[in-house]
Amino acid sequence: MRPSSSGPPCAPLARPLVIGASGLVGGAFHARLAAGGYAVTGTYRANARPGLERFELAGDSPALLERLRPSAVVLASALTHVDYCENHEAETLERNVGQVRPVAAWCSSHGVPLVYFSTDYVFDGAAGPYDEDAPTRPLNVYGRSKLLAEQVVASCPRHVVLRITNVFDIGFDDRNFLHRCVTSLRDGQSLVVPSDQLATPTYATWLADQTVRLVEAGRLLADGSPQRLHASCDDLVSRADFARRVASRLGADPALITLRTTADLHQPAPRPLRAGLRNRRWKALLGVERLPLDEALDDCLPRMRRLYARTL
Ligand SMILES: NC(=O)c1ccc[n+]([C@@H]2O[C@H](COP(=O)([O-])OP(=O)(O)OC[C@H]3O[C@@H](n4cnc5c(N)ncnc54)[C@H](OP(=O)(O)O)[C@@H]3O)[C@@H](O)[C@H]2O)c1
Secondary structure, eight states, X not given: OOOOSSOOOOGGGSSEEEETXXXXXXXXXXXXXXXXXXXXXXEESSSOXXXXXXXXXXXXXXXXXHHHOOSEEEEOOOOOOHHHHHHOXXXXXXXXXXXXXXXXXXXXXXXXXXXXXXXXXXXXXXXXXXXXXXXXXXXXXXXXXXXXXHHHHTTSSSEEEEEEOSOBOOOSSTTSHHHHHHHHXXXXXOEEEEXXXXXXXXXXXXXXXXXXXXXXXXXXXXXXXXXXXXOOOSOOEEHHHHHHHHHHHHTOOGGGEEEEXXXXXXXSSOOOSBOOBOOHHHHHHHTOSOOOHHHHHHHHHHHHHHHHTTOO
């Protein structure tokens, strides 16, 4: 999945705003849009990054939106710590649902398209991977908040909800699993992973590139285009399997990967065990037959190697 070298002039991407550009997903979108030559603005909240503007969703969102007048909003900010959410339900609902409302309302009233990211945690994990229309039944507070936010976003006439899962990339710091995986293997530290939580990982670099190309091609955020899509790799894997694939690429010691069952981990939030997303619609839209996890990991490997060698 290579970025297109020169996309056609594209109204939604003329002046996009990425809220949460200091995060894993928002960072990939911000980088892809900047590389594509788009006049993108990105925001951070607590983790300042060069070129990003500070923005707090709890503040006056409409004022920011009025000032910037974006051509599209990529809403990649959320309270994403699943176990913290479980113990802070009111805060989670306020941040993940309440604070989405003014953004969706502004986009609706200004005819501006909104891109929102949801999760396979809207499902109960009894029988994944799931199609877009499968019945939802979140097991935890985070999953419930994301499902409620999907409903808020759906009030916006031009929107797309991209459900994603186990997102990986190198990102900016160790707040993501791949980053932690590489640094633990590098530093000879044991990496404790659940052996029985299955998902279909999403590679953030691909997600951003694929989404931008689909918008450029008028296949997303256009009249009649799909509004709920599952965007991930094909393979249903455990965290342990994922970590082993990383270790083998880096020539690291797989014995550092320590398996635990979810029951043994005593995580505060119940997890959907057999979750994951069936990506058939996404692949059909992209016109590709396969999105293999191994190809995504290979694409990321040069950056994984630099992090492993401490040169990143
Ligand atoms: N990562 C996954 O595996 C995964 C899976 C499924 C769905 N998703 C969804 O994908 C989206 C992006 O996730 P992510 O993993 O990229 O998250 P992340 O790395 O935790 O980044 C979250 C971003 O949101 C910003 N943010 C948080 N609270 C904010 C607030 N009140 N006001 C303004 N900005 C705020 C953060 O800014 P600072 O860091 O600067 O504070 C950061 O830029 C989320 O909606 C998440 O639910 C993620």
